[in-house]
Amino acid sequence: MNKFALAAVAVLMGAGMATAEPLLGTWRTAADDNGNSGLIKVDQCGAKLCGTLVKSYGPDGKEIKSDNIGRKIISETVNKGGGAYTGKVYSPDRGKTYKSKLQLNGATLKVSGCVLGICRDGGTWQKVK
Structure with a gap:
C-alpha cells in the first residue's frame, strides 16, 4: 500500500472514531426570575462552544418577542470531560454575564454561574433537538 493510500485509510478511520459533541443542538432553558424561558442553539465557535437565543x-409558554434574540447566551465554553463544561453564560433577566459551570446528563443540562462571588443556579435545561 502506498503512503497516500495509507494516509487516506488513517484519516477515514479517525473520522469514524471521532465522537460528536453532545452539547451541540437546541436546549430549552429553565424559567428565569420573570418566568420567561428560551431556546438556545449551541454550535461550535472555533475551538469553543457558544449558544445563541433563537426563541423566547x-x-x-407562548412565544414572545425579545431584544435578546440572536444574542450569545453561552460563550467561551469548553468540554472538561465527564459531562462537565466551563465558560460564560449571560442572564437576560439580570443583564449579567456569569462564569459558568454546566453539567450534562443525557438530555438535561444543569446550569450555574458566578460573578464577583455571587453565584446563581440557572436551573436545568432540556435538550429539544
Missing part, C-alpha cells in the same frame, strides 16, 4: 417564551 413567556410564563404562559
Whole structure:
C-alpha cells in the first residue's frame, strides 16, 4: 500500500472514531426570575462552544418577542470531560454575564454561574433537538 493510500485509510478511520459533541443542538432553558424561558442553539465557535437565543417564551409558554434574540447566551465554553463544561453564560433577566459551570446528563443540562462571588443556579435545561 502506498503512503497516500495509507494516509487516506488513517484519516477515514479517525473520522469514524471521532465522537460528536453532545452539547451541540437546541436546549430549552429553565424559567428565569420573570418566568420567561428560551431556546438556545449551541454550535461550535472555533475551538469553543457558544449558544445563541433563537426563541423566547413567556410564563404562559407562548412565544414572545425579545431584544435578546440572536444574542450569545453561552460563550467561551469548553468540554472538561465527564459531562462537565466551563465558560460564560449571560442572564437576560439580570443583564449579567456569569462564569459558568454546566453539567450534562443525557438530555438535561444543569446550569450555574458566578460573578464577583455571587453565584446563581440557572436551573436545568432540556435538550429539544
